[in-house]
Amino acid sequence: MTKFLNLCASGLALGAALTLPAQAEMMKQLGKPEGALSIVAWPGYIERGETDPAYDWVTKFEQTSGCKIEVKTAGTSDEMVSLMNQGGFDLVTASGDASLRLIAGGKVQPVNTDLIPDWKRVDDRLKDAPWHTVKGTHYGVPFMWGPNVLMYNTDVFKTAPDSWDIVFNEQNLPDGKSNAGRVQAYDGPIYIADAAIYLKAHKPELGIENPYELNETQYAAALDLLKGQRKLVSRYWHDAMVQVDDFKNEGVVASSSWPFQVNLLKADGAHVASVVPKEGASGWADTLMLHAQAKHPTCAYMFMEHSLNSNLQSDLSVWFGAVPSVPSACTDKSGMQTAEGCDANGLKDFEKIWFWRTPTSSCEAGGCVPYHRWVSDFIAVMGG
């Protein structure tokens, strides 16, 4: 049996070695548009006005470039990685917990920023971000980003809470009642980083530098904090719509959340607001990346340019409750976004955001706790 399994294993390894792609060359110049483009994207990222006629950033691109866009939506980062591994796609809107895996796996190719005239418009703080730039080589164009904000009920909190303390430690809220059963936390192991961000500010003796690179002591402290939080949390949120409903019908008054839910609830007349507390917050940043064996590279480059120089950044940031990677999109009236809208979605808080990254054991300090342990331990916390 062992022998048989080993045989299978070496077969797998051999297969992997054979399919390992040669490092793709960076494009030097654009060719003729290929007439088609296939994109793996988050739901709602590539809109052609079919959901709501006001939100359309595809039709015009298709008309001017002649590239017919085909979208494959993916619900999780893992699905994106797996689709890109299968191949047959040109672009992907990868989040920080997928982008480095794609680069390490050789599934995406370096992007020649000289071929994207409007690269200069990208937020300077994102141009060399570590989730798409490896050893000075760019592997993509920043697409959208957003913070994981603290959403709160304005009837309970007359003034904005300034700390994550209200969701981590038992206490009486301003309305005099305990927070037990009235706060929520995100249902994902990456939430351990949120606890680490809180501890970084409140327990400096732990010496947390980066919430995604935790050593054993720091990690244990974060887990302890979350175990205490378990007693306060009735339900962890996973689905944005479920959280919206919990704020409306379940008596939840404070939780980590996305601007998306905040905007949705506000539009519905609910009394909520959001804040990035003084400790800072975690966040997500998506990058448009080009497949190593893309069949339509010219169209892909044209779309990357389009993503920076059109109504896309502006309208998408309204649609999704995100922040444009092109700061001028907030004010240049290229779409519906306004300076206030960008601020509401988190533009001013960039410095306070720790963007999602997959924790690995090979961190700078060395000996960090890898992600698969985050998973099993967070399961234990939730089951506690």
Add this chain to the structure above:
Amino acid sequence: MTSPAIFAPRSGVLARAADWAIRHPRMFVFLMVLPIVLWLGIVYIGALIALLMQSFFSIDEFSGVVQHEFTLKTYAELLRPSNFAIIARTVAMAAAVTLASAVLAFPMAYFAARYARGKWKALFYIGVMLPLWSSYLVKVYAWKLVLAKEGILTWIFAQLHLSWLLDAVLAIPVVGGNSLSVSYLGTFIVFVYIWLPYMIIPVQAALERVPAPLLEAASDLGATPKQSFRMVLLPLALPGIVAGSIFTFSLTLGDYIIPQIVGSGRLFIGQAVYTQQGTAGNIPLAAAFTVVPIVIMGVYLWGARKMGAFDAL
């Protein structure tokens, strides 16, 4: 030489093929069955075996890379308190849901089999099947609204001045919680609602087959209604109940949507598999978790077969 044919061979490929098939009935059957065997063997069993093999690998604690060497370490991990709690929780829920479904389904099925006639019978079938026609997700989300803290059920209890009753139920440790929609009780209610039709139909089929004269004979011989239920009706309907329980039990074991929408955030087996095979990349542990319901159902089906459940399907 084979015996000479009475007629000369017909011309045409199709005709020849037909003649050949008639002369070789065994080969013909073999060819007919081949695609099904290939489908079952390669696509179904093959995929399952590929998955099961993964469970004998392990993940390297340090780098998080899957090591393709035979080990039982991953199965040992299932016995960790947090993982074992997931299994125990899921099995307990499946057992409770099955029991409640059986208790609820029996009187409904009995009424339909014994008393409903004509259009009432049609109405019964529509009533049982109707929930199956609408989307599963819609039903679960609807239940979330019904069970919410500020939802319909709480309102009804308040109108009836029975809020104290609801509060008392929610105060029960373990199964209770902040509101019905974030407690085990809520998960249980939704599970029972969703899987109930799968119990009613086989029980009804089994009850239809119990001859009415048997019950009359029982009472003629002096059995009380209770006795004839216990000694005649129940044993004869049992295969149907067991058949229904196969559905409710296995469906609850594998479901990962309901506990995510209505529940306390504590994981069930399906959710654990979903989380482990994701970014965690811990396919071996996900595969080991998958083996648990397979083993449980294997034992269960073996027992069900002994009770004659497959005759009632």
